[in-house]
Amino acid sequence: MDNLNAELEQVNAPKSISVEQWQRLSPIAMLYFFVSFLGVLASNVFVFVPAVIFGHKHITENPWLWTPILLVIIALVLLSVFLNFYFFKYRLANDHIEIRSGVFSKKHINLPFTRIQNVKLEQPIYYRPFGYTCLQLDTAGSAKQEAKVVALNIEFAEALKKEILASHATQHSPEKTADTDLPTQSLNNEIVLNTRSVKDLVIHGLTNNRVWIFLGGLAPFFDDIGRVVVKFFDDIGIDIEQLLTIADKSWWQISLWAITITFMILLPITLFSVAGSIISFYNYTLSKVEDRYIRRSGLLTKHEVTMKLPRLQMVIRQQDWLDMLLKRINLTFEQNNTIGHQAQPGAHNNKIIVPSISPDECQSLINDVFPTNKMEGLKYTPISKRFLLRNIGYILLPIYLVILGFMLYIEKTSALSWITPIFIFLSVLMCFRWYRWGYTSDDTYIYVRKGIFGIDYFCFPIYKVQQTQFKQSVFLKKRQLCTIKFILASGAINIPYIKEIAGYTLINQTLREVEEKPRSWM
Numbered sequence: 001m002d003n004l005n006a007e008l009e010q011v012n013a014p015k016s017i018s019v020e021q022w023q024r025l026s027p028i029a030m031l032y033f034f035v036s037f038l039g040v041l042a043s044n045v046f047v048f049v050p051a052v053i054f055g056h057k058h059i060t061e062n063p064w065l066w067t068p069i070l071l072v073i074i075a076l077v078l079l080s081v082f083l084n085f086y087f088f089k090y091r092l093a094n095d096h097i098e099i100r101s102g103v104f105s106k107k108h109i110n111l112p113f114t115r116i117q118n119v120k121l122e123q124p125i126y127y128r129p130f131g132y133t134c135l136q137l138d139t140a141g142s143a144k145q146e147a148k149v150v151a152l153n154i155e156f157a158e159a160l161k162k163e164i165l166a167s168h169a170t171q172h173s174p175e176k177t178a179d180t181d182l183p184t185q186s187l188n189n190e191i192v193l194n195t196r197s198v199k200d201l202v203i204h205g206l207t208n209n210r211v212w213i214f215l216g217g218l219a220p221f222f223d224d225i226g227r228v229v230v231k232f233f234d235d236i237g238i239d240i241e242q243l244l245t246i247a248d249k250s251w252w253q254i255s256l257w258a259i260t261i262t263f264m265i266l267l268p269i270t271l272f273s274v275a276g277s278i279i280s281f282y283n284y285t286l287s288k289v290e291d292r293y294i295r296r297s298g299l300l301t302k303h304e305v306t307m308k309l310p311r312l313q314m315v316i317r318q319q320d321w322l323d324m325l326l327k328r329i330n331l332t333f334e335q336n337n338t339i340g341h342q343a344q345p346g347a348h349n350n351k352i353i354v355p356s357i358s359p360d361e362c363q364s365l366i367n368d369v370f371p372t373n374k375m376e377g378l379k380y381t382p383i384s385k386r387f388l389l390r391n392i393g394y395i396l397l398p399i400y401l402v403i404l405g406f407m408l409y410i411e412k413t414s415a416l417s418w419i420t421p422i423f424i425f426l427s428v429l430m431c432f433r434w435y436r437w438g439y440t441s442d443d444t445y446i447y448v449r450k451g452i453f454g455i456d457y458f459c460f461p462i463y464k465v466q467q468t469q470f471k472q473s474v475f476l477k478k479r480q481l482c483t484i485k486f487i488l489a490s491g492a493i494n495i496p497y498i499k500e501i502a503g504y505t506l507i508n509q510t511l512r513e514v515e516e517k518p519r520s521w522m
Contacts, residue, residue, distance in 0.1 A: 029151035196284035205274030313490035380438030
């Protein structure tokens, strides 16, 4: 980039960074736009897979027809990438960053440094040899990133990050305005709170394996997959259909085959989950600089997320059943987000996740952010058993009886072999969910416990509650029960089927704390 040297000279200057002329990105930014386009395609892969499967034969038989179409598509993609690069400009002046982008739909962002709450660096693997990174800037209460400059020299990006954080620190600390270098210098005094080894990441991949999600996505293609598998074994001389015929097999042979097939299905998916964990959290470090927490991780793309302690809304302590067996915990720090907008587990930009830590490490980190918490020391009040009556007696049972009656009417008695076990299984899950659900509070925090097979604990300061809701249907009112909801900047927490008087008590306690002791939650 032509103006890069001028930018770097200003990085070393004692005054604030200022690049008043509109700047274009380095040409390497086109690679970022291209990879982003591929990411969009990958996220919609299930839309295109059926077309590829059913149109594959026609494409291979008529390459003269499809080749020009493919070339036109590639040309349009490359043109789109170039235009996105060409129309992207930015400049820095008067403690503001301005960004212009968009080809047909123009976008102009003017963002003061003092409004920026989070500064995040993201370095894809293809940027590392060239020393470039992406700079993401978030403002308070934003459901998504406010601004992103996708190709900055890493030294310039680091210097800009320090200046933004220093500007924010100066704004909230008037006594430091006489020494503007102090906040910037303090950013270098990091204390490492936690690191994760490859072994920890392997455990995280095993315990957080969502096999059923992957299998659910493949459901429409099970028949095609089955035919491909049968053909593969036929080609190597194995009659898989004969082997899977259970009529002439003993019980131990059937059990052995069931275990083998289950293992063959789960093994590659589990390895995929482990690989995803390592790619996401490799070289993980959680550091602290004054009141800011910094998470760095990533194998292919290096991520850096900064969270200021006042922005922390809630701490979540999660344990699946396998986590409980291995005595591991996943800890999440939830920060500001748009109300009602739940951050996605895979999008780590709006939260800080500490994967697969020991109970002692977990409690140490929780105590660091919420020193007076008593998450596990208090007795949790269970929700009412009416929760089971509603969900099993009034929802699951009628549906089960209707389906059962219909199957008997059409004389499909064999359906009983799978309808009844499903009803029993769902009822058991609902019982587990009722058993895990509980709540409690003290003078400072509200605690909620949830789960089915595992246990999740939620802890948030009372003064950070922005809104409360009291819900009571005719059914609940008759039984003197209610459902209450606490809305924070990071999302909402529900506590269903609790006693009416307990609901009023919790809401009144919350409103009194917010009114009598007003504090900034930003």
